[in-house]
Amino acid sequence: MKIKExxxxxxxxxxxxxxxxxxxxxxxxxxxxxxxxxxxxxSDDNDSNKSIYESQYVGRVDTxxxxxxxxxxxxxxxxVIRVTYNTPVSSMEKDGNGEDVANPxxxxxxxxxxxxxxxxxxxxxxxxxxxxxxxxxxxxxxxKYLGYPAKLVYVGxxxxxxxxxxxxxxxxxxxxxxxxxxxxTGTVPSEWFIFGFFTWILWYFLGWNDENTKYTIQFADxxxxxxxxxxxxxxxxxxxxxxxxxxxLDITKMRPNIVLxxxxxxxxTPFEEDYWAELEVGGKNEEARKIVLxxxxxxxxSLNVDYETGRQLPAHGQMLKRLSDMxxxxxxxxGYSPIFGRYGFIAKESLEKEVRVGEGVTVTRKNEExxxxxxxxxxxxxxxxx
Numbered sequence: 001m002k003i004k005e006x007x008x009x010x011x012x013x014x015x016x017x018x019x020x021x022x023x024x025x026x027x028x029x030x031x032x033x034x035x036x037x038x039x040x041x042x043s044d045d046n047d048s049n050k051s052i053y054e055s056q057y058v059g060r061v062d063t064x065x066x067x068x069x070x071x072x073x074x075x076x077x078x079x080v081i082r083v084t085y086n087t088p089v090s091s092m093e094k095d096g097n098g099e100d101v102a103n104p105x106x107x108x109x110x111x112x113x114x115x116x117x118x119x120x121x122x123x124x125x126x127x128x129x130x131x132x133x134x135x136x137x138x139x140x141x142x143x144k145y146l147g148y149p150a151k152l153v154y155v156g157x158x159x160x161x162x163x164x165x166x167x168x169x170x171x172x173x174x175x176x177x178x179x180x181x182x183x184x185t186g187t188v189p190s191e192w193f194i195f196g197f198f199t200w201i202l203w204y205f206l207g208w209n210d211e212n213t214k215y216t217i218q219f220a221d222x223x224x225x226x227x228x229x230x231x232x233x234x235x236x237x238x239x240x241x242x243x244x245x246x247x248x249l250d251i252t253k254m255r256p257n258i259v260l261x262x263x264x265x266x267x268x269t270p271f272e273e274d275y276w277a278e279l280e281v282g283g284k285n286e287e288a289r290k291i292v293l294x295x296x297x298x299x300x301x302s303l304n305v306d307y308e309t310g311r312q313l314p315a316h317g318q319m320l321k322r323l324s325d326m327x328x329x330x331x332x333x334x335g336y337s338p339i340f341g342r343y344g345f346i347a348k349e350s351l352e353k354e355v356r357v358g359e360g361v362t363v364t365r366k367n368e369e370x371x372x373x374x375x376x377x378x379x380x381x382x383x384x385x386x
Contacts (some may be wrong), residue, residue, distance in 0.1 A: 001361045002116035003281070004230055007252065008032040008071075009240040010081045010110075011152075013058045015252065015307070019075040021329035021356045022247055022257075024273035024289060024346045028215060028224030031071065031078055031110060033155075036131065036219045037064070037142055038122065040149035051129075053151065055124045059300035061172045062148060066310040071110065078110045085145045089308050099150050106141045114156030115178045117320040122153065125221060126377040127160040135232060159216035166223050167215040169346050169356035175374055177384060217343060222375060223343035226297055227254035227273065230339065233386055235270035236323060247317040253303050254340055258291075273342050274330065281355050290364070295332075295373050298337030299323060332375030333363060 012033045024029035036055060043050035058064040066088060072080040084105040116134035131153030133139075138152035165173040181282035217224055228251065234275035237248050251259055262268045274296065281289040303319040304312045312318070320338065376382050 001260055001363070002263050003361060004259060005251070005256075005259040005356050006355070007255075007257055008075075008258070009255065010035060010113070011067070011068040011083060012036040013056060013061075013064045013148040014083060015065060016255070019071075021075065021354050022115060024350055024355065026215075026224070026346065027063060027159075028346070029076070032224075032257065033219040034110050034111070034124075035081070035108075035134075037146075037153070037155050038120075038131070038153055038229070039061060040151060043239065048182060049147065053121060053122055053153070056150070057300075057302070058305060059187055059302035062312060063307050063310040065302075065305045065307050067145070072107075080107050081110055082107045086307075088310050092216050104141075104145075106138065108138065108152070112154040112156070114154050114263060117154065117156075120151075120153060122158075124160060124219065125163075125375070126215075127163055129160040129172075130156070130158040131219075132158075133155045151344065155218045159218055160193055160221070162215045163215055163377075164373070164379065165371075166295050166373075166375065168266050168294055169215070171294050171371065172231050173374060174224050174372065175379070178374070178376070213348070223295065223345060225344040226254075226256045226289060226341050227258045227276075227279070227291070227293060227344055228254050228341040229268060229271075229273050230261040230271045231268045232273065236319070236326065236340070247319075249303065249307070249314070249319045249322075250307075253319065254297075255301075255302075256341055258355070265361065271328070274339065274370050275366045275368075276363050277341055277367045278363070279344075280362045280364045283360075283362065285379050287353070289350040289353050291344045291350070292347055293342040293344040295343040295371055296334065296339045296344055297341040298334035298373065299340055300333065300337065330370055331373050333375075353357055 006019050006022045006029065008019055008022070008029050008031050010031055012035065038053035040051050041054055045054055066086050067082050068086060070082050071078045072082055082105050084103050086103050110136060112132065114132040117134065119130050120133050122129050122131045122221050132153040134154055139150065142150040142152060153291060172242055225231050230251070233249065233251055276293050278293065279291045299320060301312065301320050303323070306313045321336040323340060328340065329336060331339050373379050377384065
């Protein structure tokens with residue numbers, strides 16, 4: 001197996017860019033999701049001088065898919081991020097010569113001098129952090145093309161708590177065995193307890209617990225890295241019927257960081273990554289780099305967006321339903337959300353090392369059962385009752 005593609009998304013939920021190499025950091029691939037767009041909303045206490053800032057996701061705001069981010073001049077010499085607004089096909093304008101008017105764009109530094117910027121309070125998936133307001137120039141650009149008040153914020157030194165059982169030293173947690181600590185109630189699927197107990201035993205006796213390490217994330221949803229397989233994508237696209245056949249799902253809609261492909265025919269089976277627990281990049285002629293995989297990625301309607309129009313695809317082209325029809329609701333913690341891809345963390349001994357497209361990858365550890373997603377307030381059975 002080998003790395004087919006590497007992706008980063010410099011601005012969360014905007015279209016990202018393919019890179020040939022990537023530096024591994026505690027928060028994922030270097031330069032990934034360091035910026036985010038937030039919606040400016042009135043404060044809940046009706047104070048006209050206060051605002052709250054709502055993080056924006058392409059699963060919630062379809063038009064975010066019309067923005068694409070690139071790094072200039074290139075990844076190794078990264079200096080500037082350029083965000084381009086890709087005008088929908090139906091709205092393309094012509095100049096005096098009948099040529100398409102160039103798409104508007106805006107540029108900002110790869111790493112902002114955040115200590116000069118105003119700090120704002122943020123929350124992503126019930127995990128709080130801070131960000132830094134990039135200022136009125138960027139607010140004007142994104143407000144204009146999104147159609148509502150929006151800011152661009154930089155992560156700076158902000159970090160978020162990894163909740164539930166996503167961190168490598170917390171995979172033993174389930175809704176049940178986390179009950180006393182968090183005072184939560186509810187009915188618990190039996191497989192949550194069984195998986196959590198045996199995972200804890202393995203980590204304890206094999207010395208993987210590392211319980212004193214505090215894992216954090218920044219603007220990434222729930223883990224620093226997302227791994228996907230081309231074989232699983234081919235299986236998904238191979239299930240198309242009738243008028244669906246012309247609609248092929250682009251792997252970038254899955255928003256992976258690392259895309260893996262087989263080196264030999266039949267080396268990987270569709271969706272076997274559900275069971276992967278640890279990957280090793282390289283290792284024969286150079287020092288191995290390890291990625292610990294801890295949870296499944298539940299999918300949302302972001303898979304259904306049309307990059308050409310910034311709207312949801314027609315019903316026959318909606319990939320989320322296709323994934324559900326393939327019986328991919330295999331993680332009770334994600335409820336009705338189908339699964340594609342695995343969340344991961346960079347092993348401590350692999351930090352600041354590089355991975356490259358084309359490098360070999362080995363699965364060095366597998367789980368006997370699929371992991372069960374647990375994130376208080378988001379996972380099935382933990383959401384607040386209205």
